[in-house]
Amino acid sequence: MIYIHFIINPISGSGKHNLSASYILSQFPKDKYKIEVDYTNQKKHAIELTKAAIAQNPDYIIACGGDGTINEVASSLIGTSIKLGIVPVGSGNGLASNLNIPRDFDKAIAIIKKGHATAMDVGQVNDKYFFSNMGIGIDALIIKKYERAGKRTLPAYIKAAMSSSLEFKPKKTIVHFDNQTLEINPLMLFISNSNEMGYNMSLTPKASLQDGLLDMIVIPKLSFLEKIMLGFNVLRNSIEKFKKAQHFLVKEIQIEMPSKIFIDSQIDGEQHNLKTNKLNIKILPEALNVLVDL
Structure with missing residues (x-):
């Protein structure tokens, strides 16, 4: 069984997206996937949620937000074997665009289901x-x-x-x-x-x-x-x-x-x-x- 942990920023993209836990749960058969969904409620909250999720040893952690949310989630994954997934619901969505991850929820979820990962470089400025x-x-x-x-x-x-x-x-x-x-x-x-x-x-x-x-x-x-x-x-x-x-x-x-x-x-x-x-x-x-x- 594949364990996937979603972290959703409800106010990404001016809060106009309608990505919900109920939609996510409907996309993954219960006999194949364990799904957990958390919502952020303030800046840097995604860091806390990601660290808590890492302790549960998921296969993937999915950042649902813009580049800021992705940064908070991905920063916590450096040095782990957990794969980052992205559902872009932000305003700019620069990284998702570079990775050819579409804004369409169904298409972004389909990429997650396939489970294909690639290693990407990361920049570091001080800590x-x-x-x-x-x-x-x-x-x-x-x-x-x-x-x-x-x-x-x-x-x-x-x-x-x-x-x-x-x-x-x-x-x-x-x-x-x-x-x-x-x-x-x-x-x-x-x-x-x-x-x-x-x-x-x-x-x-x-x-x-x-x-x-x-x-x-x-x-x-x-x-x-x-x-x-x-x-x-x-x-x-x-x-x-x-x-x-x-x-x-x-x-x-x-x-x-x-x-x-x-x-x-x-x-x-x-x-x-x-x-x-x-x-x-x-x-x-x-x-x-x-x-x-x-």
């Missing part, structure tokens, strides 16, 4: 993990404003981006990688493991979850018109045409912001205030087994 991307530039401020807006929609994201473009002030940042040192004041310092941020937008369209590398995008301070062009290229997934965007493939990066005490960041689309001004970022090859449609 935290990321599966899609992280950043310490304007994207961190965008996410901060986006969360405060209370609406998980593309228009709300665009509004947050426009407001941030007027407010964000780049700070001196020292970046060490591959025997190189950059001293920059970046508008954006974005590090990605996947080829999509969410909402079908990407700064790293050629990134791979299985190449053992992180894609780093560095964009310097820009004029107002250049910011508009950057936004246009992001929406069109044509960042390679934006000449001021530098692209590096890296395995490990050290970052220091000497004028800061704490660093504001976004990690998998969630805002974090990191209680340090130094970051060590690296790739952990094949550190997570995830259910996919092979």
Whole structure:
């Protein structure tokens, strides 16, 4: 008998999804599957629920939410043999899109039933993990404003981006990688493991979850018109045409912001205030087994 533990974030995607325990139980014959379903009721609750589920030794733990919920569940699975499954009900759903996991419940459940897993790389920044991307530039401020807006929609994201473009002030940042040192004041310092941020937008369209590398995008301070062009290229997934965007493939990066005490960041689309001004970022090859449609 296969034991599958579902963790549902009921407010993912503005809480408009109707994924329920009764629907999930109806999809799995009782003679073949043991099914447990938990609901989160606050931020970071999925971490507690996942740790409790791990103690029951399930075969799969399924994150039902957006990239933030997936991060909380998946972070707890690093170092275990338990497979991660995903039912995407978030707003952006960047990681699920990269893994070709559809938003259609029946199709996502069908992938879980097949039980085919693949190993994917995981990013780590200090003591935290990321599966899609992280950043310490304007994207961190965008996410901060986006969360405060209370609406998980593309228009709300665009509004947050426009407001941030007027407010964000780049700070001196020292970046060490591959025997190189950059001293920059970046508008954006974005590090990605996947080829999509969410909402079908990407700064790293050629990134791979299985190449053992992180894609780093560095964009310097820009004029107002250049910011508009950057936004246009992001929406069109044509960042390679934006000449001021530098692209590096890296395995490990050290970052220091000497004028800061704490660093504001976004990690998998969630805002974090990191209680340090130094970051060590690296790739952990094949550190997570995830259910996919092979």
